[in-house]
Amino acid sequence: MKERLNILVVGVGGQGNILFSKILGDVLLRVGYDVKISEVHGMAQRGGSVVTYVKAAEKVFSPLVDIAQANFIIAFEKLEALRWIEYLKKDGLLIYPDYEIPPISVITGLYKYPDVEKILQEIGVKTCKVEIKNLLSSLGDSRVQNTLMLGYFSRFLSIDESLFKKSIENNVKKEFIEINLKAFELGRKIESV
Amino acid sequence: MKKLLLGNHAVARGCYEAGVKVATAYPGTPSTEITEAIAKYDEIYCEWAPNEKVALEVAIGASIYGRRAICSMKHVGLNVAADPLFTVSYTGVNAGLLIAVADDPGMHSSQNEQDTRNIAKAAKVPVLEPADSQECIDFVKIGFEISEKFDTPVILRLTTRVAHSQSVVEEGNREEIVFEYKKDIQKYVMMPAMARVRHEFVEKRLRDLKEFAETLKINKIDTGTKEIAFIASGIAYQYIKEAYPDAWVLKLGMVWPLPEKMIKDFCSKFDKVYIVEELDPFLEENIKALGINNIVGKEIFKLTGEYSPSFIKKSIENREIDIPYKVNQALAPRFPVLCPGCPHRGIFYVLGKLKDIIITGDIGCYTLGALSPFNAMDTCVCMGASVGMAHGISNASDKKQKVVAVIGDSTFIHSGITGVIDAVYNGSDILVLILDNSTTGMTGHQDHPSTGYTIKGEQAYKLDLATLCKILGCSVVEEINPYNINENLEKIKKLIDVPGVKVAIARAPCRLHRRYKFAVSKRYIDSQKCKNCKMCLNLGCPAISIKERVFINENLCLGCGMCETICKFGAILTQKG
Ligand code: SF4
Ligand code: SF4
Numbered sequence: 137m138k139e140r141l142n143i144l145v146v147g148v149g150g151q152g153n154i155l156f157s158k159i160l161g162d163v164l165l166r167v168g169y170d171v172k173i174s175e176v177h178g179m180a181q182r183g184g185s186v187v188t189y190v191k192a193a194e195k196v197f198s199p200l201v202d203i204a205q206a207n208f209i210i211a212f213e214k215l216e217a218l219r220w221i222e223y224l225k226k227d228g229l230l231i232y233p234d235y236e237i238p239p240i241s242v243i244t245g246l247y248k249y250p251d252v253e254k255i256l257q258e259i260g261v262k263t264c265k266v267e268i269k270n271l272l273s274s275l276g277d278s279r280v281q282n283t284l285m286l287g288y289f290s291r292f293l294s295i296d297e298s299l300f301k302k303s304i305e306n307n308v309k310k311e312f313i314e315i316n317l318k319a320f321e322l323g324r325k326i327e328s329v
Numbered sequence: 330m331k332k333l334l335l336g337n338h339a340v341a342r343g344c345y346e347a348g349v350k351v352a353t354a355y356p357g358t359p360s361t362e363i364t365e366a367i368a369k370y371d372e373i374y375c376e377w378a379p380n381e382k383v384a385l386e387v388a389i390g391a392s393i394y395g396r397r398a399i400c401s402m403k404h405v406g407l408n409v410a411a412d413p414l415f416t417v418s419y420t421g422v423n424a425g426l427l428i429a430v431a432d433d434p435g436m437h438s439s440q441n442e443q444d445t446r447n448i449a450k451a452a453k454v455p456v457l458e459p460a461d462s463q464e465c466i467d468f469v470k471i472g473f474e475i476s477e478k479f480d481t482p483v484i485l486r487l488t489t490r491v492a493h494s495q496s497v498v499e500e501g502n503r504e505e506i507v508f509e510y511k512k513d514i515q516k517y518v519m520m521p522a523m524a525r526v527r528h529e530f531v532e533k534r535l536r537d538l539k540e541f542a543e544t545l546k547i548n549k550i551d552t553g554t555k556e557i558a559f560i561a562s563g564i565a566y567q568y569i570k571e572a573y574p575d576a577w578v579l580k581l582g583m584v585w586p587l588p589e590k591m592i593k594d595f596c597s598k599f600d601k602v603y604i605v606e607e608l609d610p611f612l613e614e615n616i617k618a619l620g621i622n623n624i625v626g627k628e629i630f631k632l633t634g635e636y637s638p639s640f641i642k643k644s645i646e647n648r649e650i651d652i653p654y655k656v657n658q659a660l661a662p663r664f665p666v667l668c669p670g671c672p673h674r675g676i677f678y679v680l681g682k683l684k685d686i687i688i689t690g691d692i693g694c695y696t697l698g699a700l701s702p703f704n705a706m707d708t709c710v711c712m713g714a715s716v717g718m719a720h721g722i723s724n725a726s727d728k729k730q731k732v733v734a735v736i737g738d739s740t741f742i743h744s745g746i747t748g749v750i751d752a753v754y755n756g757s758d759i760l761v762l763i764l765d766n767s768t769t770g771m772t773g774h775q776d777h778p779s780t781g782y783t784i785k786g787e788q789a790y791k792l793d794l795a796t797l798c799k800i801l802g803c804s805v806v807e808e809i810n811p812y813n814i815n816e817n818l819e820k821i822k823k824l825i826d827v828p829g830v831k832v833a834i835a836r837a838p839c840r841l842h843r844r845y846k847f848a849v850s851k852r853y854i855d856s857q858k859c860k861n862c863k864m865c866l867n868l869g870c871p872a873i874s875i876k877e878r879v880f881i882n883e884n885l886c887l888g889c890g891m892c893e894t895i896c897k898f899g900a901i902l903t904q905k906g
Contacts, residue, residue: 148663161333161495171333172461173495177358177438177773182694183871184665197570199461199494202639204652215663218656226653239663243866243874244702247661259654278884 138169140193141293142201146220147212148237149184152282155307156210157188159286162303164192167295174199183240185216210289212281213237214252221261230256230263231289233281264288266326280312280319287323297324333495336487339462340401340429341366342498343469347425348506349373350396353384355743356772357403358438359492360431364401365775368784372503377775377784380712380743381406385413385428392426392482393517395508397473401429404443405711409744411448414482418452419527420517421480421534424508425473428454431487434607435635438771440692440711442633444609449484449585453531455538456484456585457547458563462496464547468582471547473506479534479541486584488607490564490635539586547582548591558599560592560612560624565605565636572638584612589619596621603645607636667697669872670847670887672811672837673764676735678868678891679818680705680762686731686825687722691715691745693737694770694839702869706735713744719759720752731825733760738794739769739777746801752830753802760825761803761832763794764811766839774842782844794834804829811835814894840887849888851904853881858900865892865901 141164145153154175161173169192176186189201207228211217217232224230232252241247256263266288272278283304290300301317308316334342340363344352352375354364368375374391378384381402388400402410407430417426433439449456455475459468465487472483515523542548551570558577559569562584569578579595579602581587596602596616604613604626613626629644630636639650667674677698680688683705690696690706691714699706708718719734736745741763752759769775776782781791798806805827809817817835824831838845854865856878865873872885873892881892883904893901 149665158333158495165331165333165497170497171495173333174490175335175493175495177361177493182665182668182697182771183663185663196496197567198564198638199490199496199567200637202637204650205639215661219660219663221654221656222652224654237871238874239661240666240701240869240871241661241664243871244869245875246701247659249661250658255656255658259656261654 138192138194141169141191141208142206142225143190144201144206144209144220144223145188145190145212146209146216147186148216149182149186151212152279153186153188153212156282156286157190159300159303159307161190161192162307163295163299164190166299166303170194170196172196172199185219187220208289208292210285212285215239215249218250218252218255221259224261227262229292230261231266231285232263233266233268233285235269235281268326271322271326275315275319275322277315280316283316283319284323287320288326290320290324331497331499334462334498335362335495336459336462336465336491336493337362338366339465339498340469340485340487342500343466344399345370345373346466346501346503347470347473348397348504349399351388351391351398352376352401353378353387353398354401355379355381355384355406356769356775357406358772359433359489360401360403360406360429360487361772361775362492363429364784367399375784377777379778381410382412385410385417388426388428389413389417392422392424393420393510395424395510397425397506399427399429402431403439404430404432404445405439405441406430407445407448409712411452414448414454415452416519417482418454419519419524419531421530422476422482423510424506425476426482427469427472427476427485428482429485429487431489431492432608433489435489437489440709442608444611445484445486446584446611447609449486450611453535454482454484455479455583456486457582458486458584459491459582460563460566460580461491462494463498464582465491466498466500468547479538481534481538486563488564535586539589542583542586542588543590545583545588548588549580549582550595551578551580553577556599558595558602559605560595560602560616561605562612565607568636568638568641569605572642581612587612587615592616593619593621596623599623601625605630605636605641608632664700665697666869666871667694668840669870669885670840670889672766672835672840673698674868674870675811675814675817675891676762676764676835677703677705678814678895679821680733680735682818683822686733689715689718689722689732689734691734691736691740692771693740694766695735695737695764698735702867712740713748716745716748716752716761719761720748720755720757723757723759728758733762733821733825735762735764737770738763738765738767738779739775741794742778742792746797749798749801749803749830749832757830758828759830760821761830763832763834765794765834765836767836767845768839768842770839770841774839798832802830803832805831806834807832808834808836811837812889812891814891840889847887850890851883851886851888852890852893852901853883853904854879855900855902858898860898860900862898865896868892868895
């Protein structure tokens with residue numbers, strides 16, 4: 137039987153976590169999983185906090201990943217990594233980037249942007265921090281952050297790299313395929329801390 | 330081939346396969362993608378209607394003519410369409426008529442939580458409720474068959490989690506379905522004499538449907554191995570299967586009318602049966618009304634918000650779940666904000682500066698003007714309500730209170746026009762600010778009669794809002810550029826004091842819309858000139874933030890230049906090159 141995968145993809149509206157989930161879900165379907173993905177729409181897309189759930193198993197019922205059930209949380213933004221941490225299973229893995237997008241509540245001085253590293257250490261979460269800031273500027277397009285993170289995450293699944301690339305080609309608009317493939321490859325090689 | 334499909338896209342696919350000829354809607358999350366996906370099929374005529382009432386009327390026409398039709402909306406849209414709904418229940422259909430209504434438990438993007446099943450029951454129409462994308466395809470087809478067999482419109486009820494989840498489906502082929510049109514005023518002209526006859530028919534139809542529900546295959550029992558039993562439908566069914574894989578479950582594919590014998594029979598087998606349903610105790614009350622008493626429902630399950638497998642478990646077993654990792658401090662909330670460069674920002678910045686003015690708001694991106702840093706909105710009730718409410722407030726105060734109604738272009742067409750007619754007719758003194766971003770922004774850039782494009786992207790007649798408002802009898806109709814902050818402050822102040830119903834149309838296209846091209850000249854802050862006074866932060870622009878000093882994130886800046894206008898020290902400059 138295939139290992140059950142409960143994945144949370146969290147970030148800020150506009151960071152492309154629906155596309156990330158779509159590509160990932162597609163790959164998981166191809167290797168024989170039953171897959172469900174649940175996405176967020178509407179108000180949350182205007183720079184709000186967003187979460188997408190990807191579930192894969194022999195048979196999936198609920199499209200939601202429940203509290204304390206995720207074996208992976210993939211965050212596209214540091215503060216969002218903290219916000220959803222209750223969803224992580226004991227000994228699950230949090231993957232997050234060196235990337236901050238301060239919410240308006242921070243910009244206007246109502247709140248402080250927390251010291252994410254410190255809190256994560258205190259509560260004892262297993263993490264991989266991915267340094268992508270420089271890579272993104274080298275690629276010259278911050279919109280491929282999602283495929284970059286996907287490249288990194290793909291190493292945790294024993295699934296052939298080519299399947300991911302094929303899924304990227306199928307799900308990304310023609311003119312953006314090349315840069316997304318490049319981002320994926322770069323992501324796959326990142327050393328995490 | 331197996332593929333992943335969004336629930337809404339699966340509904341569209343089902344329509345395609347079922348030979349649907351006409352599809353109509355007004356966009357509204359979580360239902361929007363149904364119609365967007367249908368628009369990709371050339372075989373189906375498809376349109377955005379100005380509101381849900383019109384949309385349903387169009388679909389009714391198509392059905393009577395003998396072509397299968399679907400009309401889609403969100404739960405609050407069904408209120409707008411309630412008028413034709415209650416009567417089409419009487420006339421019935423010719424070719425099948427399906428009304429897809431997406432409820433939003435948890436209010437991910439809605440102003441209330443409302444249970445469509447209640448309206449369906451009141452209108453005496455059957456309701457099907459799919460639980461995943463494959464069922465979305467299947468139930469659309471079954472819905473059309475029921476519609477034609479029983480001469481009734483059928484409601485396909487979705488909830489956000491079904492509409493916006495992707496699960497695996499197998500696609501089929503299209504089948505063309507054509508019925509002949511026959512004039513029949515006894516059936517289609519609902520004046521009292523005929524309507525009385527049809528009401529008898531409707532009551533009989535409901536009894537027939539009840540019988541039919543007993544044998545309908547989509548009402549089914551999952552046999553369990555453990556002594557725990559549930560009745561559920563839709564997404565709640567999935568949650569139960571995950572929380573209690575070995576339980577007995579009576580899954581209702583048709584949630585109205587109910588298969589009474591089947592339910593009685595099922596409940597008699599167990600000491601206790603749990604009824605799991607999000608929102609209202611619809612199944613619970615109707616099952617209790619059958620004289621069944623060994624059921625447990627809302628006394629342990631909540632009436633509000635979404636459910637989850639762990640919520641169901643927690644409610645039944647009365648124990649907390651262990652959460653291994655918790656953050657013990659309040660994290661900075663991340664509310665949605667107007668996008669960088671959004672034209673609405675300029676208007677709300679100005680409105681925020683006005684004192685002693687009530688601002689009635691409406692539904693759309695600009696509802697975000699109610700939040701900090703603008704705090705420039707007092708109300709938001711429903712589509713189009715801002716105008717009528719402004720008129721009401723003005724009169725309640727004997728015209729002493731100055732009121733500004735804000736409304737979007739799409740919303741104005743949806744149901745703001747009638748409000749303006751009312752205000753003009755009754756001699757109001759209000760300012761209506763139409764924030765015209767030339768699209769339906771919040772739901773993802775759908776077209777409408779004043780964008781000049783159809784749902785297929787083809788050119789259409791472009792309704793001119795300024796001309797329209799003049800014809801409606803507004804005392805002043807002015808067009809303003811939302812980016813001219815300083816100018817607009819004076820203009821709006823002046824307009825507020827002019828007697829009559831004044832309209833200012835703040836026109837600038839949505840910055841996220843692909844159709845419009847913008848000259849981008851990114852700004853930066855000259856640290857020599859900047860006094861760090863933080864004035865520019867009051868724009869709530871995601872591109873401007875502060876570490877020790879204020880700075881502009883050039884990845885986010887779209888060069889709208891509004892910050893430049895408000896910096897008193899000339900510290901915000903345009904990048905060269
Ligand atoms: S989507 Fe368009 S209208 Fe809505 S906030 Fe963004 S720029 Fe403004
Ligand atoms: S408004 Fe001008 S001077 Fe004040 S912080 Fe902003 S850039 Fe600096």
